[in-house]
Amino acid sequence: MRLVRVAVPVPGLGLLTYRLPDGLQAPRGTRVVVQVGPRKLTGLVTHDNAPLDDTPARLRDILEVLDDVTFLPEEVVDLALWVGDYYLAGPGEVMSAAMPPKGWLRSDMTLALAEDAADAAQQVPRELPLDQPVDEAILALLRAKGPVLRRQVARVVAARVRDLEATPEIISRAVRRLLKIGAVRLQPVVTGQADASRKQRWIRPTPAAFEPATTRLGAKQAAAVGVLVGTPEGIDAGVLREQGIGSEVVRRLVALGLAIVEWRAVARDPFASGSAGTSEALAAPLFLPMTPEQTDALAALQPLIGQGFQPALLHGVTGSGKTQVYLRLARAALEAERGVLLLVPEIALTSAVASLFRRAFGERLAIQHSGLSDGERYDQWHRIRRGEVDIVIGTRSAVFAPLPRLGLVIVDEEHDTAYKQDESPRYHGRDAALVRARDAGALAVLGSATPSLETWRHASEGRYRLVRMRQRVNDRPLADVRIIDMRDVLASEGPEVVLSQPLREALQACFSRREQAMVLLNRRGYAPSLLCRGCGKTTECPNCAVTLTVHRRAAQVRCHYCGHAAPLPSTCPSCQGEFLEYTGVGTERVEQEVLAACPQARIARVDRDTMQRRGAIGTVLARFAAREVDVLVGTQMIAKGHDFPQVTLVGVVSADIGLGVADFRAAERTFQLLTQVAGRAGRGDARGEALVQTLHPKHYAIVMAARQAYDDFVGHELEFRERMRYPPWLSMINIVVRHESLATALKDAGLLAEKLRALGAERFGVLGPAPAPLGRLRGESRVQLFLKGRDRAAMRQVTRQAITGMPSLQKRVTVDVDPLSML
Known part of the structure; x- marks a missing residue:
């Protein structure tokens, strides 16, 4: 008897063991259909020679093997298993992240006539009177068509017998009645096609x-x-x-x-359809002359290709030309007949990088990110799987691309928090990329102007090779950064001022010179809250412990966490007072203020509200690159990686937004964001300038970002983290317990904390429980506790053991290993 282990897409469920019937072959990475409880599910074979357990009689058979050959390559299966183990996620959840769209067949239930349906209909208990027209209509449908998907019964019955005026609720009650009397039965099925090609x-x-x-x-x-x-x-x-x-x-x-x-x-080509975006790279030269620092960086990194796993940090200031080094490293890897995987943090960056690499290396390139349609992602994935691709460029999930013979892995802007997924599986794309490179024996290059403290510590202590580029291309100077003390501005110009006079004048001067500007505010909407001056209350989300954000153009107030939206009120919901005041500023307001300062300027706004349409951000960035837009207003989406030579001015409206967050990484993120956005200015022939508005002009993160002094900042921050016992000096796990009742959540979290302390035996510390900073989210109260220590393996093992021992808690607990958010 041959046994296999299978991962199924059920959150929190571990590997399941099944018997493989004689005559069937199911190697690792093959999709199979299995029974899990009452349902049939698609699963993926992770181990094709599983050891026999103590209860072989209880094992079920594999029902069907969907693939003649391995679907998911073994190296991707291995990576997914590592991610599931390290980040305490179910292996099936991770396999889902590694799968292309439509990789799983859909689990469903059909409604069918029971063999004795006629007799059952005659023996209806008195408490369940037969609703003759509706029940007969359902039975007639099943006699005529055979089994019907349960989710389609209401629609089909309503369409066949319109004169009944049966609502979906009435039909659903009839189905439940027929199931109870045994006239019909449910059968588990899987629907869809193993091949979803167009x-x-x-x-x-x-x-x-x-x-x-x-x-x-x-x-x-x-x-x-x-x-x-x-x-x-x-x-x-x-x-x-x-x-x-x-x-x-x-x-x-x-x-x-x-x-x-x-x-x-027929392949759905995202480049032909425009889903890959248009970009500033279309007109950019390809292989530019190298600076001495670029030449030295290439000389240090290129010989490492093909020499086994070699992690390296490429620390180059903004505008130092890291992309040119990436291009030449990719060329060397291709010449060695090895594949190239390049990760970027945002979809907006994918189009620019992919266009550049496609021009350099031809069409044997694929992209992977959620901005593509399901069909495009499916076809791109299968191109990679068939070996038709040498280079894969994408966001976080592209780390699972089935690219063979991997020789070079590049993680651009490695510090970016977008690499960490905020839902299960909560993996970090950078760290998963390092494991992928390790298993493939590849060179892993982490690139950034502002490396994360974790990466910097690895490099400074010799675990990663450190390569630095301290000068911009062509010896261009870094942008001049001026800090504007908004305390003085508010005192002189009043509390309603958004753009200080120096920033307004700088925008006007920039526009008069026919140059371009970028204005950053990392907060979308018109205003973050609506305040009643009568009763002092703000308009709050009914589901979350946050105020509703004003979106004036849409005439709505919205919650940016749960999606709740309501019409913009004209009176206070609490006291019906008429004196409502917008408090705070968002990008929609900034756009309005920029237009007031420069009425003739062509302005575009980049945030989640304006970029919802597929391909919208690529279109806006292409217009900006073509100088069809004068001022780009946006959130952090505009701060990363873009190269626009005509941008000479960057304005930061409120540099201290992130400093007030209850998170020990607040200063690091503020420093990174300000350094990155200031680096967008002065990348062409004209000198750049950045104006940073702040209420905290003496804060070390802002002062050092203005000087663009990374070494000074990292030294200061590492010393602070060591004193406070925070990463990167030790590791953390963030555990959040949820419940509708805060008291119940606190009680359950307390029991979990006790179990963790008992099992941990002082190998690590347990902090809490306490209400989370974001105390209520989507209708549930949230209570938080932290594990802090140096023994990562013990912390994960104990966490898994403690939660497994509390089954009632498993669906109400969130575990985040190496968290980037403390909320």
Whole structure:
């Protein structure tokens, strides 16, 4: 008897063991259909020779093997298993992240007649009176069509018997009644197709079409044969229709044995459809002359390709030309017949980098990110899987791309928090990329102007090779950064001022010189809250412990956590007072203020509100690169990695937003954001300038960002972290317990903390429990506790053991290993 272990896409569920029936083959990475409880699910084989457990009689058989060959490569299966183990996520959840869209078949239930349905309908208990019209309609449907998906029963019945006026609720009650009396039964099924490729109808000539005609053909038929003979490999049926050759002519040729109809897979190309975006890279030169520092960096890194796992930090100031080093490293890897994986933190950066690399290396390149349609992601994934791709560029999830012979892994802007997923599996794309490179024996290059403290410590202590580029290309100076003390501005200009006079004048001067500017505020909406001056209350989300953000253009107040939205009130919801005041500023307000300062300027706004349409951000950035936009206003989406040579001015509206967050990383993030956004200015021939508005002009993160003094900042911050016993000097796990009742959440979290302390045996510290800074989210109270220590393995093992011992808690607990958010 052969046993296999299978991962199924059920949150928190571990690997399951099944019997593999004789005659079936299911190697690692193969998709299978299995029974889990009452449901049939698609699973993935992770181990094809599992050890026999103590209860073989209870094992179920694999129901079906979906793939003739391995679907998910072994190296991706290994990475997914590591992610699940390290980040305490179910292996099936991680496999789902590694799968292409439609990789899992859908688990469903059908409604079917019971064998004794007729007898059962006659024996209805008195407490369940038969609703004759609706019940009979359901039974008639099942007799006529056979099993029907349960989720479709209400729609189909309502369509067949419109005169019943049966609502979905009435039909659902009837289904439950029929199930209870045994007239119908539920059957688990999986729906969908193992192959979700897009198919097109092609017409191909048979050998008979090339021989002299033995049958008299009509004019259109003869013309069609002529077209087919001219395209012996076949022709798209749509192209034939455009030439006046319709499906009736094709059917006649098939009947005569002159043509064959085939369904062929057609790739959905994101570059052709525009989903990959247009970018500033389209007009940029490819391989530019190298600076001495770039040459030295390449000389240090290129020989490491093919020498086994080699982690390296490429620390280059903004504008130092890291992308040129990436291009040449990729060329060296391709020449060594090794694949290249390049991760970027945001979808907006993918289009620019992918366009540049595609121009340099041709079409054997694929992109992977959530901005593509499901079909495009599916086809791109399968191109990679078939070996048609040498370079993969994408966001966090691209780390699971099935790219063979991996020789180079690049993580650009490695410090960016977007690499950490904020839902299960809560993995860090950078760290997963390092493991992927380790397993493949590849060079891993982490690039940043502001490396995370964790990465910097590894590099400074010799675990990563450190390569530095301290000068901008062509010896261009870094932008001049001026700090504007908003305490003085508010005192002189009043509390309503958004743009200080120096920033307004700088924008006007920039516009008059026909140069471009970027204005950053890392908060979207018009105002973060709506205050009643009568009762002093703010408009709050009914589901979360946050105020509702004002979106003036949409005339709504919205919660940016749960999505709750309501019309913008004209009176106070609490006291019905009429004196409502917008408090705080968002990007929508900044856009309005910039337009007031520069009425003739062409302004675009980049935030989640304006960039919801697929491909929208690529379009805006392309317009900005083409100088069709003068001022770009946005959140942190505009601060990362973009190269616009005509930008000479950067304005930061409120540099201290992030400093007030209850998070020990607040100063680091503020320093990184300010340094990165200031680095967007002065990348061309003209000198750049950055104006930073702040209420805390003496804060070390702001002062050192203004000087762009990374070494000074990292020394100061590391000393602070060591004193306070925070990462990177030790590790943390953030555990959040949720419940509708705060008292219950506190009680359960307290029990969990006791169990953790008992099992931990003082190998690590347990802090809390206490209400989380974001105390209520999506209708649930949140209570938080932290594990802090140096023994990562023990912390994870004890956490897993403690939660497993509290089954009632498992669906109400969130575990975040190496958390980047303390909220």
